[in-house]
Amino acid sequence: MEPATLRPAAELHVHLRGAMPPAYFAQLLERHPPARALAQAPERHLAFFRRWPHLAGFLAPDAPAGADLFGFSTFPGFLASYLLSGYFVRTPADFRGLLDAVATDFVAQGLRYAEVTVSVPEYLMQGIPLEAVCEALSEASRRPDIRLRWIVDLVRNFGHDAALDLLRRLLARPPAGWVGVTLGGSEAEFPPGPFRESFELARAHGLGLTVHAGEAAGPESVWEALRELRVDRIGHGVRAVEDPRLVEHLAERGIPLEVCLTGNVKTGVFPSLAAHSLPQLDAAGVAFTLNTDDPTFFATTLAGEFEAARSLGISEQALGDALANVERFAFDRDACRIRFSPLRLC
Ligand SMILES: [Zn+2]
Numbered sequence: 001m002e003p004a005t006l007r008p009a010a011e012l013h014v015h016l017r018g019a020m021p022p023a024y025f026a027q028l029l030e031r032h033p034p035a036r037a038l039a040q041a042p043e044r045h046l047a048f049f050r051r052w053p054h055l056a057g058f059l060a061p062d063a064p065a066g067a068d069l070f071g072f073s074t075f076p077g078f079l080a081s082y083l084l085s086g087y088f089v090r091t092p093a094d095f096r097g098l099l100d101a102v103a104t105d106f107v108a109q110g111l112r113y114a115e116v117t118v119s120v121p122e123y124l125m126q127g128i129p130l131e132a133v134c135e136a137l138s139e140a141s142r143r144p145d146i147r148l149r150w151i152v153d154l155v156r157n158f159g160h161d162a163a164l165d166l167l168r169r170l171l172a173r174p175p176a177g178w179v180g181v182t183l184g185g186s187e188a189e190f191p192p193g194p195f196r197e198s199f200e201l202a203r204a205h206g207l208g209l210t211v212h213a214g215e216a217a218g219p220e221s222v223w224e225a226l227r228e229l230r231v232d233r234i235g236h237g238v239r240a241v242e243d244p245r246l247v248e249h250l251a252e253r254g255i256p257l258e259v260c261l262t263g264n265v266k267t268g269v270f271p272s273l274a275a276h277s278l279p280q281l282d283a284a285g286v287a288f289t290l291n292t293d294d295p296t297f298f299a300t301t302l303a304g305e306f307e308a309a310r311s312l313g314i315s316e317q318a319l320g321d322a323l324a325n326v327e328r329f330a331f332d333r334d335a336c337r338i339r340f341s342p343l344r345l346c
Pocket residue numbers: 013015184212235293
């Protein structure tokens with residue numbers, strides 16, 4: 001297959017706020033000046049923000065706010081930026097605007113199907129009612145120009161009781177386009193095992209299961225996700241290479257990894273792209289898809305991720321497989337397949 005024919009048009013791992021176009025963030029900053037947006041932030045969040053020099057512009061009233069939201073170089077630094085950006089999505093209109101800005105940007109890039117991870121608890125924390133979140137998601141899932149499907153991030157940092165409570169509330173009135181659940185947040189501090197009951201409930205309701213594992217923590221986190229949560233896919237999983245038995249297991253069972261190359265380098269999982277584990281995983285026969293994760297924060301695009309993989313020496317054959325895997329492992333395979341080919345518009 002010629003490289004020119006590979007036009008990635010679908011992905012499975014992209015966070016809603018992580019894909020927020022910078023121009024929309026600038027609008028939000030105008031709407032909600034930092035001093036006001038952060039006025040109700042709990043002290044533990046403010047203390048977390050203060051640890052990071054790149055966020056100083058948001059905390060000092062006389063400094064130019066927003067100057068360096070993307071100036072992190074570690075995973076906790078990225079989480080701080082990400083958490084802080086959530087304080088500017090404060091109303092149902094902000095949330096609807098975010099969905100619209102992201103969808104419009106995806107369409108402009110040629111995307112036709114995306115499973116978008118939505119960290120619902122973070123929007124509720126800003127005072128947006130769950131009903132308003134669900135209405136906006138339902139509406140956006142009906143766009144004619146792109147099929148958006150939702151993976152609800154139960155956010156591990158809020159703990160299992162909160163995750164289960166949110167899941168039950170969502171199941172009572174599920175938004176249109178909801179296809180799966182995941183756990184984002186601090187993997188190293190909040191392992192997947194305690195969330196077993198939530199994942200069992202989600203599975204019983206026909207939702208797809210994935211989890212962020214093997215990104216900020218090592219292979220034991222992936223093992224735990226597989227054993228305790230019985231997930232269908234692994235978000236990242238790229239540190240599986242630290243355990244050859246795990247790599248073998250993933251390949252044998254055909255459990256796919258949602259690989260996000262640029263993000264892994266920007267958050268310090270690997271010191272450089274050249275040091276990334278994807279070539280090893282590919283050589284071992286582990287199935288993978290390529291994804292952007294948080295394209296705004298990592299200054300990447302889906303096409304850019306394919307270029308990054310190519311620069312790592314991943315073959316055109318394997319890149320073609322990665323595209324086909326999107327359809328194979330999509331949580332709404334029909335929506336991914338019937339109207340749109342992951343390769344290009346039908
Ligand atoms: Zn992610």
